[in-house]
Amino acid sequence: MKGSEFSELKAFICVAEERSFRRAAKLLRMSPSALSHTIRTLEERLGVRLLNRTTRSVATTEAGQMLLDRLVPAVKEISSAVRDAGASQAEPRGRVRINLPRIAARLLITPLLPLLRDKYPRLSLDVTIDDTVTDIVGEGFDVGIRSGELVQQDMIAVRLTPDLRMAVVGSPDYFSRCPKPLHLEDLRQHQCLTYRWDHTGVLQRWEFRGPEGAIFVNVDSTITANETDFLLDAARKGTGLTYISEQLAKPYIERGELIQVLNEWSAVFSGFHLYYVNNPYMPASLRAFIDLLKSDIAKTYTYW
Template sequence: MQREDLSDLNAFLAVAEEQSFTRAAARLGTSQSALSHTVRRLEERLGVRLLMRTTRRVAPTDAGERLLRTLRPALDEIGAELAGLSELRDKPAGTVRLVASENAARGLVFPALARLLPRYPDLKVEVSVDAGLTDIVAQRFDAGVRLGEHLAKDMIAVRIGPDLRLAVVGSPGYFAQRPIPRTPQDLADHVCINLRLESFGGLYAWEFEKDGRELRVRVDGQFTSNDVSLILDAARSGLGLACVLEDQVTPGLADSSLVRVLEDWCAPFAGYHLYYPSRRQPTPAFTLLVDALRYRA
C-alpha cells in the first residue's frame, strides 16, 4: 500500500459517513474540490466506482460498501493504537540517573523517591553517591545534586532543600582538656579533623561568616578523611574538632556525644539544588521527579 492510500481512504470514509462532500471537507479541514479530487483519484487507482453522486446526496456503491466494512474497523484499530502510543508518551516511564552526595541522597532524594516510586511502577531511578563535582554530561547522568554555591552557570537549577549551615563540633571529653574557641582564629590552638575533597583542590578550608566578614581557615590535626561519617566518629572519640553540615550533627547534639562551638560564625548559605543541562528536553518521568524533589518552604 502506498503512503497516499491511507490518506485517500480516510477521505473516502469521511465522505461516505457524512454523505456529503461539503460536510466531509469541513470535518477534514480541506476544500470540497480537493476532497472530490482525492476520492476520484482513489477510484481511478482501484478501477471501481466507490460513490454515487447526485444533486441531493452522496452514497456508497456496492464496492464502496464492501470497502467501508473493511475500512471502518481497520481505521478504528489504527486510531486506538495511536491513542495508546500517545498515552505511553505522556506516561512517566523509563530510567532517570542522578548523582548526589551521601547527605543529599539520604536526606532529600531518597525520602522523595520512597513516596514517588510506589505510585509509578514504570519509573526507575538510579542514584549514584559521589561527593565530587561530577560532570553529569560526560558521565551520562540526567541530573545531579549540589549546593547552590557550586552550580555551573549553564545549568538549570531547582532548589530541593532549605538553606544550610555549617557546624563545628567536638566531644565533651575533648573540651574537658581544651578551652572553647570563641573565634575562628582560636582554631590554630586546637586539634582539628580535616575533610579531603579532591574536587575542591584537596583539604577543605573551613568557611565562616559574621557581620558580613568572611573567613576561610586552614586547620591541622592528626586525622583526615573523605568520609563525613568517619570524621564524626573521630570527633565523638575525642580526636579533634570537626566542621560538617548542621543536619549531620543533629543526632550527636541530641544525645550529648557532641558539643557545638562557633555557632555565631556559621551563617546560612544556599542549600541543595537539582541541576541539569539547559538544552535537555525533559521526559515525563524526569519532569515528575523534578516536581517530587522541588523544595516547598
C-alpha cells in the same frame, strides 16, 4: 516518507477494510470524492491498481491485498508508539538521572524515596553522587542539585533549602579529654577530621565568618576522608573535631552524641538549588519528580 504519503496509505487501509468509499470517507471525515482522489493518487504513485471498484462494492486487487497485509501491522505499531508517547506524558514513568553531592543525596533524596515509590511506582531514579561541579547537559543528566552559588547562569534553578550553615562538632568523650575551643586559633591545638575532595585530593579549607569577612584556619588534619558519614562517625567516637554541615550533624547534636562549638564563627553558604535546562516539552517523569521534590521540601523547611 512524506506526511501526505502516510495519509494516503491510511486512507487505503480504511477503504479496503470498510469495502466502501462512503463508509470510509465518513470515518476519515472526508468527502467520498476527495477520498477517491486520494486513492487514485496513491495508485498513480505506486504504478499499480490497488482496488477494484464497482457501483456496489470495493475489493482489493492481488497487489492491494499484499500491500494491505503488510501495512496493517506496521500502522498499528506506529499508532501504538504514538499512544505510548502520549501516555508517558500523562502517567509519570521512566528514568530520571540526577547528579548531586553526598549531603544533598542524604538530606533531600533519601527521605523522598518512600513517597516516590508510593506515588509514582513506574518512575525510577538514576542517582550519581558527585561532589565536583559537573556539566549535567554534557554528561546526560536530567537535573542537578548544587549550592546556589555553583549553579550555571543559563539553567532554570529552583531553591530547595534555606542557606546552609557549617558546624564544628566533637563528642562529649573528646571534650572530656580536651578543652572546648573558645577562639578560632584554638583549633590549631586540636585533632581535626577533614574532608578531602575525591577528584582533586584537595583538603576542604576550614572557612569561618568574622566581622570583616572570611577567615581561614589551617588545622592539624589527624584524619582525612572523602566521606562525610565517615567523618561524623569518627567524631562521634571521640577521634577529633570535624567541620561539617550543621544539617548533617543536627540529629547527633540533638541526641547529645555531638557538641557544637564556635557557633558564632560558622560560615553560611547558599542553600541547595535544583537546576535543569529549560525544556517546553519536559517529560512527565521529570516534571513529576521536580514537583514532588519541591512539595516534600516545603513540608520539611522547619527542620532547617
